[in-house]
Amino acid sequence: xxxxxxxNPQPRSYRIVGPQARVDERETPxxxxxxxxxxxxxxxxxLQRAGNDPFRRIFGGGGAEAxxxxxxxxxxxxxxxxxxxxxxxxxxxxxxxxxxIKEVARFxxxxxxxxxxxxxxxxxxxxxRGIESMGQKAGETIDLPHRYAICMGFASDYKKFLSxxxxxxxxxxxxxNNHTIPTTFMLAAYIREMGYPARAHxxxxxxxxxxxxxxxxxxxxxxxxxxxxxxEYGSRLHLATVxxxxxxxxxxxxxxxxxxxxxxxxxxxxxxxxxxxxxGGKEVHNGVERYRIxxxxxxxxxxxxxxxxxxxxxxxxxxxxxxxxxxWHTLATKSIKWTPIPLRAFxxxxxLWLDDLIWGKRPWQHMKWLSYDNKPKPxxxxxxxxxxxxxxxxxxxxxxxxxxxxxxx
Amino acid sequence: MPYVIVEPCIGxxxxxxxxxxxxxxxxxxxxxxxxxxxxxxxxxxxxxxPVCPVDAIFPADKVPEKWQRYVQINADYFKDKK
Numbered sequence: 001x002x003x004x005x006x007x008n009p010q011p012r013s014y015r016i017v018g019p020q021a022r023v024d025e026r027e028t029p030x031x032x033x034x035x036x037x038x039x040x041x042x043x044x045x046x047l048q049r050a051g052n053d054p055f056r057r058i059f060g061g062g063g064a065e066a067x068x069x070x071x072x073x074x075x076x077x078x079x080x081x082x083x084x085x086x087x088x089x090x091x092x093x094x095x096x097x098x099x100x101i102k103e104v105a106r107f108x109x110x111x112x113x114x115x116x117x118x119x120x121x122x123x124x125x126x127x128x129r130g131i132e133s134m135g136q137k138a139g140e141t142i143d144l145p146h147r148y149a150i151c152m153g154f155a156s157d158y159k160k161f162l163s164x165x166x167x168x169x170x171x172x173x174x175x176x177n178n179h180t181i182p183t184t185f186m187l188a189a190y191i192r193e194m195g196y197p198a199r200a201h202x203x204x205x206x207x208x209x210x211x212x213x214x215x216x217x218x219x220x221x222x223x224x225x226x227x228x229x230x231x232e233y234g235s236r237l238h239l240a241t242v243x244x245x246x247x248x249x250x251x252x253x254x255x256x257x258x259x260x261x262x263x264x265x266x267x268x269x270x271x272x273x274x275x276x277x278x279x280g281g282k283e284v285h286n287g288v289e290r291y292r293i294x295x296x297x298x299x300x301x302x303x304x305x306x307x308x309x310x311x312x313x314x315x316x317x318x319x320x321x322x323x324x325x326x327x328w329h330t331l332a333t334k335s336i337k338w339t340p341i342p343l344r345a346f347x348x349x350x351x352l353w354l355d356d357l358i359w360g361k362r363p364w365q366h367m368k369w370l371s372y373d374n375k376p377k378p379x380x381x382x383x384x385x386x387x388x389x390x391x392x393x394x395x396x397x398x399x400x401x402x403x404x405x406x407x408x409x
Numbered sequence: 410m411p412y413v414i415v416e417p418c419i420g421x422x423x424x425x426x427x428x429x430x431x432x433x434x435x436x437x438x439x440x441x442x443x444x445x446x447x448x449x450x451x452x453x454x455x456x457x458x459p460v461c462p463v464d465a466i467f468p469a470d471k472v473p474e475k476w477q478r479y480v481q482i483n484a485d486y487f488k489d490k491k
Contacts, residue, residue: 296453387437387439391433
């Protein structure tokens with residue numbers, strides 16, 4: 001069993017086992033869908049998915065139907081980067097500077113912040129889209145020689161996410177994405193005005209993979225569902241990064257027990273409606289050993305709501321770390337974290353039993369907000385004459401017990 | 410690559426697949442010989458395969474040679490129904 005060395009701690013939730021090739025941004029899900037690689041139906045859905053929901057239209061889900069001038073993401077994707085002040089402020093103490101810059105990030109709106117070295121393995125190799133005002137073009141190589149990455153997390157609302165698979169949780173998800181934009185823009189601008197190069201990487205515009213950087217910066221650990229798990233906020237953090245050359249002291253990866261919890265919990269895998277989260281062990285992909293999710297099925301599930309919402313966020317809200325900020329949640333997470341690794345199972349198994357008992361195996365709450373109501377509506381099959389008893393579009397099913405073939409795989 | 414229901418379903422129509430399909434894209438009525446998967450709606454999640462008692466469901470690119478025609482049969486079922 002691997003213990004974290006105090007001098008050189010490595011993340012426990014993923015492990016580098018071979019050379020990593022930089023990922024081409026054009027091979028990430030959105031560009032693939034735009035090119036029609038996941039089917040013509042999904043390509044058209046991405047273009048025409050706005051519907052009449054104003055939240056969907058302003059939060060960047062508008063597609064061709066919504067006015068991009070009403071969407072912060074579309075506006076900020078075109079804004080050029082400001083100049084670096086030619087008179088840099090001297091930095092004598094990177095430790096104090098790191099402390100100050102974290103305070104600035106929180107002041108500007110980040111919920112949590114950590115700093116790590118910018119590992120070039122997590123910089124995209126080529127652009128999927130270029131920013132015209134900065135002379136960038138789609139398909140060109142990305143050169144981002146910054147030394148540090150300031151990683152930030154923006155927490156979503158716990159209660160709204162409990163309405164998962166609804167327009168309410170979808171609106172809050174969209175808001176969380178948009179919260180990343182002003183803070184990263186202002187922080188990068190602040191650092192440039194201090195006299196050091198800095199670039200904002202946020203929702204709709206970025207050159208880095210936020211997840212491994214955030215793990216390295218100690219914001220949390222990588223979960224079975226492929227997302228960051230933070231000790232206090234669970235998986236409901238939207239990630240964003242500012243890369244810079246401002247001299248900063250870096251943070252270390254943390255061990256909060258996610259490695260052991262994800263082995264036993266499986267709550268995300270049991271509740272994922274599209275069966276995209278594995279019940280099995282970790283796999284090696286691109287030189288990294290970690291849990292892999294099926295990104296294609298996860299994406300293809302989006303049109304399932306018939307245009308009422310687009311991000312189901314079931315895995316986020318069912319994650320056992322996703323709890324309100326209360327003393328008993330702190331007690332539970334700390335008791336896992338502070339228990340020696342070989343003994344953690346004795347703490348985790350009873351806690352998971354309590355979690356299922358109190359919060360349910362599929363946490364969900366009936367909620368009314370504005371004119372939205374997430375009460376499941378009876379679905380009418382649109383195929384004439386069909387007599388099948390459809391029931392899954394209300395999404396209350398658990399994949400439990402695990403089908404044998406799946407468990408074996 | 411969508412999934413396809415093939416010959417062993419004929420006369421069986423167990424319908425376990427309908428229960429597990431997250432997209433509700435498996436259809437049929439009493440007068441149909443078998444059930445059919447809507448290729449436009451199927452998201453390839455594989456949920457229906459392990460629950461089929463007669464092993465009648467395959468990804469379209471892995472349908473055994475003798476049942477290849479069922480790829481078209483599944484698609485044709487929805488042709489005039491949308």
